[in-house]
Amino acid sequence: MPRRVAIVGVGHSRFGIRHDVSLAELAWESIKQALDDAGVDQKDIEYVVYANVGVWSSEPLPAVVINEYAGLTPRGTVRVEAACASGSAAIKLGHDIVASGQADVVLVVGVEKMNESPTPIVVELIGRAGNYFWEFQSFGLTFPGYYALYATAYMARYGATEEDLCKVAVKNHYYASMNPKAHFQRRITVEDCMRSRYIAWPLKLYDCSPISDGSAAVILASEEVARKLTDTPVWIKAIGYGSDTSNLSKREDFLSLRAAVEAARMAYRRAGIDPDNPVKYIDVAEVHDCFTIAEVLAYEDLGFARRGEGVKLVREEQTYVGGLIPVNLSGGLKAKGHPIAATGVSMAVELVRQLRQEVERGRQAPIRKGMALAHNVGGTGHYAYVTIYSLEP
Amino acid sequence: MAQDQRKAMEEMIKQVEQFVEEAKRSVGLPIVPDQRTGSALWYDQRELRVRYAISVERLRKFFEGLMEGKLLATRCRGCGTLYFPPQVDCPRCRRSDVEWVELSREGTxxxxxxxxxxxxxxxxxxxxxxxxxxxxxGVNVTAWIRETDPRKLRVGMRVRIEIVRRQPENYLTYELVPVEEGEGRG
Incomplete structure (x- = not known):
């Protein structure tokens, strides 16, 4: 029988262009906060899971570099990779280690220092993530380009417009303006977004998440230990996961991310959530809006809206606080920033703080049901994790 | 515009390198302040150039097909599954016995x-x-489209596949070409 697992401490660095810190210093910002928040010492940590995609940053073995810097040696450690979903994959591994009884306290850290390389190199490295030989070598797709293929198909099928997509950016910048940890602190208008230059048609600069540096950390504990450490443990209620083809050309259509649909179905079943009406169970969600279109697809893949109607939620502002379901009150990847492997852990930190009702004024969701959802996609729907966090085990 | 993007990048890199050389001459360290934030940045003194050698041994026929002006896929002789991009191992029936088949040259x-x-x-x-x-x-092909004005493209339009030489690298690949209205189905 697997054991219950709770988050007992969280930490989060400021996201942005962090030329002021090294990779290890950046990770330490979150690790220190998480240790303080949980009230535990390094010696209490039994295992450390790092999420880091790296390649754009200089340290090839980030786990050992950070473990040394943060005083965590000789604890066992590993680095996991699931592209932009690495953070959630790391939480899943940490969860499984605790659930299986191998350890009582596990630290999970997501960290990324993307700005150690110049932007054109980062664009190249992310573009290569998919199927390098068949899709990048000769056709030079970029990350915005891959999602633009989804945007074009979605817009053609359902009549969504570039303005509709811009409204997602407006919402997420609005909430980021209240999040001191966010990469962008400035609100934008639909006009700002519409006037911004094309990156990969039909996606414009303001449709895209930035290239960010940042870190986030959570401390996971078994039920017995969690109850001793805190009065407000946040439980990992369920984890769902899925994957899809590396070649986009092998997908059935470009209207939904099958990996995310699969992950949501699994997470809902394990958490006892009705897949036909998940919003009835959830107070707040963080979804993977690496591009504005990705947030619209997420609404549908998660069952917040029917197929083709995700864009209606945007037009009716149903994902602001007070709407059907508040989404990305952190500012999302779009405006909080997207340090690739830190993102999934950042979602966990945000949702723990939402459930504890301790986020900044103006972006706190009303907590009535005690459940929150993280939807974290890796690559262009190559990997997906949906994690349900809960105040009740 | 495109040449500008390349030039701007190279210009930027050259500028930083000049700064770094100057810093090394004057203070003996490759440390320069970030232009926006002023944070001290150590400019990596080791450059890594990466270029992979990728095996296409088992896909030779595909590339021979390109040389003959054909776009080839593989079909599993066991279960009939068609693969594009081509692959020689069939995960469905676990056989590695495929035939090479030419794909049709027009699609949507x-x-x-x-x-x-x-x-x-x-x-x-x-x-x-x-x-x-x-x-x-029933297979899909990802490729460049000859028309680069998005206003002249639409979902559902007919496209033809042509084998072309990519310049300036000068190697064979394939490209999608919108079929003109009224043009016969070649």
Whole structure:
């Protein structure tokens, strides 16, 4: 029988262009906060899971570099990779280690220092993530380009417009303006977004998440230990996961991310959530809006809206606080920033703080049901994790 | 415009390198302040150039097909599954016995984009369009589209596949070409 697992401490660095810190210093910002928040010492940590995609940053073995810097040696450690979903994959591994009884306290850290390389190199490295030989070598797709293929198909099928997509950016910048940890602190208008230059048609600069540096950390504990450490443990209620083809050309259509649909179905079943009406169970969600279109697809893949109607939620502002379901009150990847492997852990930190009702004024969701959802996609729907966090085990 | 993107990048890198050389001469360290924040940055003194050698041994026929002006896929002789991009191992029936079949040369455009901000290794090209086309056999092909004005492209339009030489690298690849209204189905 697997054991219950709770988050007992969280930490989060400021996201942005962090030329002021090294990779290890950046990770330490979150690790220190998480240790303080949980009230535990390094010696209490039994295992450390790092999420880091790296390649754009200089340290090839980030786990050992950070473990040394943060005083965590000789604890066992590993680095996991699931592209932009690495953070959630790391939480899943940490969860499984605790659930299986191998350890009582596990630290999970997501960290990324993307700005150690110049932007054109980062664009190249992310573009290569998919199927390098068949899709990048000769056709030079970029990350915005891959999602633009989804945007074009979605817009053609359902009549969504570039303005509709811009409204997602407006919402997420609005909430980021209240999040001191966010990469962008400035609100934008639909006009700002519409006037911004094309990156990969039909996606414009303001449709895209930035290239960010940042870190986030959570401390996971078994039920017995969690109850001793805190009065407000946040439980990992369920984890769902899925994957899809590396070649986009092998997908059935470009209207939904099958990996995310699969992950949501699994997470809902394990958490006892009705897949036909998940919003009835959830107070707040963080979804993977690496591009504005990705947030619209997420609404549908998660069952917040029917197929083709995700864009209606945007037009009716149903994902602001007070709407059907508040989404990305952190500012999302779009405006909080997207340090690739830190993102999934950042979602966990945000949702723990939402459930504890301790986020900044103006972006706190009303907590009535005690459940929150993280939807974290890796690559262009190559990997997906949906994690349900809960105040009740 | 495209050449500008490449030039701007190279110009930027050259400028930083000049700064670094100056810093080393004057203070003996490759440390320069970040232009925006002023944070001290150590400019890496080791450069890594990466270029992979990728095996296409078992896909030789595909490339021979390109040389003959054909686009080839593989079909499993066991279960009949058609693979594009081609693969010689069939995960469905676990056999590795495929025949090479020529794909039809006309299909429907499923989706497309135009890439304006390019990866470093593509910065020397003009803005390029990428599309995914569905062929009657049921497989899809990702490739550049000859038309790069998004207003002249639409989902569902017919496209033809042509084998072309990619310049300036000068190697064979394939491209999607919109079929003109009224043009016969070749």
């Amino acid at each position: 455009l499923l989706t497309y984009t135009v890439i304006y901000v390019k990866p470093m290794s593509f910065a020397h090209y003009p803005d390029y369009a990428v599309g995914i086309a569905r062929l009657p056999e």
